[in-house]
Amino acid sequence: MTVILVLVAYTLITGLRTSSLRATIMATLLLSATLFDRRALSVNSLAAAALLILVCDTNQLFAPGFQFSFTLVFIIIVLAAPLQRWFDQFAQPDPFLPRLLWSLPVKCRAWCWHKFSVALGVILASWIGSLLFVAGYFHLFSPGSIVANFLAVPVAFAVLSLGLCSVLTALVSLKITALFNNANWFVAQMMLSVLHHSANLPNGYIYVENPHTLHPPKCELTILDLGEGGAAHVRAGRIDWLLDCGDDSHYNHTVLPYLRSRGINCLDGLLFTHGSARHIGAAVTTIGDFHPALLAESTLSDRSSTRRKLHQWLVQQRRGKGLYLRGDIIRLGDDVRMRVLYPPAGLKRTAAGDMALVLQLETGHTRALLMSASGFSTEQWLLENEPDLRSDILIKGQHSKDLSGTPNFLARVAPKMIVCGALGYGQPVSTLDAWEADATAQGITVFRQDKAGAVHIDIREEGYEARAFLGGQTFRSRAR
Structure with missing residues (x-):
């Protein structure tokens, strides 16, 4: 219940944006399912979040932010796990070797590759899900965003964590809050540097035109x-x-x-x-x-x-x-x-x-x-x-x-x-x-x-x- 209240407060502070509102509703439904001893289904929670937002404002259906946010999360839910399993198979030990006989180096390699496969599956799924909207609305095709996301997502998580720590310690000690804020500034600069260098990769992004059905003119x-x-x-x-x-x-x-x-x-x-x-x-x-x-x-x-x-x-x-x-x-x-x-x-x-x-x-x-x-x-x-x-x-x-x-x-x-x-x-x-x-x-x-x-x-x-x-x-x- 505490997590739900914190999420609601965060959504209000950020101005009830579609992405944060969708995440809050989904998280609330998933956590509520645990409270009431019910099975939590991600797709159902996503559909419920979309329905609640559209009940309040039907024009959101035509907003790029709404379309982008919900389509992206749906693609991640559907594709991330299959992609992760497909990548995971490349570093698995001999399938005929029992897990009890795995050596420590083998276990470490399998564990690291599994974490890498999970991250890569989510990143590729999000890239595929965003491809249509980025190309359609911004006319961009950005292969470099795969590298950028792989490096920037952990840094973004650190930025969010430090921000929450700063908010929670504001009533306790201003010195600790200043420490978290300075650390957050440093990590944010690191993320901007990662994004800048990723954007400057050779052929990191190119502009594309929406496809035409008719034969092009002379x-x-x-x-x-x-x-x-x-x-x-x-x-x-x-x-x-x-x-x-x-x-x-x-x-x-x-x-x-x-x-x-x-x-x-x-x-x-x-x-x-x-x-x-x-x-x-x-x-x-x-x-x-x-x-x-x-x-x-x-x-x-x-x-x-x-x-x-x-x-x-x-x-x-x-x-x-x-x-x-x-x-x-x-x-x-x-x-x-x-x-x-x-x-x-x-x-x-x-x-x-x-x-x-x-x-x-x-x-x-x-x-x-x-x-x-x-x-x-x-x-x-x-x-x-x-x-x-x-x-x-x-x-x-x-x-x-x-x-x-x-x-x-x-x-x-x-x-x-x-x-x-x-x-x-x-x-x-x-x-x-x-x-x-x-x-x-x-x-x-x-x-x-x-x-x-x-x-x-x-x-x-x-x-x-x-x-x-x-x-x-x-x-x-x-x-x-």
């Missing part, structure tokens, strides 16, 4: 919603390129979680369209996180301090980059390529956005024109110098000080759909509303990212399909 294009900034992910088979990366805030909150959710551990290419901090402010962090095989940008220089600092950092790291101008082609696959339309060599412009790389993605019979944050001057140059601008998809950001998406330019490109970036701070929304109305009147489907959020486009041999992350807007078309 090319995927995802335009992320970064407000005034920009970033787009291009996937062709197993080739992954990132076009711009946004500033630090948008990178950490949008770009990084998205790339992890797609199971990307390394980028094949990272391309910087121009030097705006809102487009490449997080370049150094992105390079450190994803180690792109190729860095690419324009040969033209601008006055961007962000770009200048990036170049200085690349020189310090002895990291090279590819330089692209009009006419160059970046091949992403057998039938997927990006053609550089702009800028030409020797171009003189003042604003960084007026020197941004303009790319035409071609795959099969489908074209996508990526304008970055180009404005009126870039569009006029393309109208005068590019004979074939026809593209099924137009992806345009917003120039900070200039017009874009002019009627003449849209007439030459003749897109079926446009993905339009959000306006900058202080720019009138009425202007974008009028522009959208004019484009819609021409039969063009417009995805406004201030309403649709990120837009994902699947390009297949027979056509392409676009889906907005917000609002449910979709567009399906057949290639020309």
Whole structure:
């Protein structure tokens, strides 16, 4: 009864978390069975704990913590004992040798291996039970967690024991309590060190993508919603390129979680369209996180301090980059390529956005024109110098000080759909509303990212399909 009261007190102190509440209810039922001389069944106790929690709050069924906690314990109950027995057999002495004839070294070896088998069985069962949720919710596959759990579980038990001792001695002696607290701090630091080194093991963890039932498209294009900034992910088979990366805030909150959710551990290419901090402010962090095989940008220089600092950092790291101008082609696959339309060599412009790389993605019979944050001057140059601008998809950001998406330019490109970036701070929304109305009147489907959020486009041999992350807007078309 004393143990039950202590567990209840601990659960209240920790804030009635699902995991501690589940453990307390299970322990209470198991201990109560002993008090009333009844057989204690772990699975029944687990089911009773789940039922009691759901009676109090049915929404817990959809909470990741509830799902993770109960599934994990169920897997441990079911798998731990069979795994332990399977491992235990490898160090057993000769089965025909009676136990009474075992020598002391044989007994010690068998006892140590049995304890090791019990621990390994629980650790493997917990790893298997957590695998689905860790991969599904966090997109992580972590073989290194087996080593981490094997080393950290005993240390975590010591942390819990020292914490309980500190609580129990608080009313007796503050000096003893301080001693337990200091010991607990030391053991906690030891556990953090174990976890840190386990996480840094080679291939200790990798990011994975949730499986898809449909046949993968020939090319995927995802335009992320970064407000005034920009970033787009291009996937062709197993080739992954990132076009711009946004500033630090948008990178950490949008770009990084998205790339992890797609199971990307390394980028094949990272391309910087121009030097705006809102487009490449997080370049150094992105390079450190994803180690792109190729860095690419324009040969033209601008006055961007962000770009200048990036170049200085690349020189310090002895990291090279590819330089692209009009006419160059970046091949992403057998039938997927990006053609550089702009800028030409020797171009003189003042604003960084007026020197941004303009790319035409071609795959099969489908074209996508990526304008970055180009404005009126870039569009006029393309109208005068590019004979074939026809593209099924137009992806345009917003120039900070200039017009874009002019009627003449849209007439030459003749897109079926446009993905339009959000306006900058202080720019009138009425202007974008009028522009959208004019484009819609021409039969063009417009995805406004201030309403649709990120837009994902699947390009297949027979056509392409676009889906907005917000609002449910979709567009399906057949290639020309």
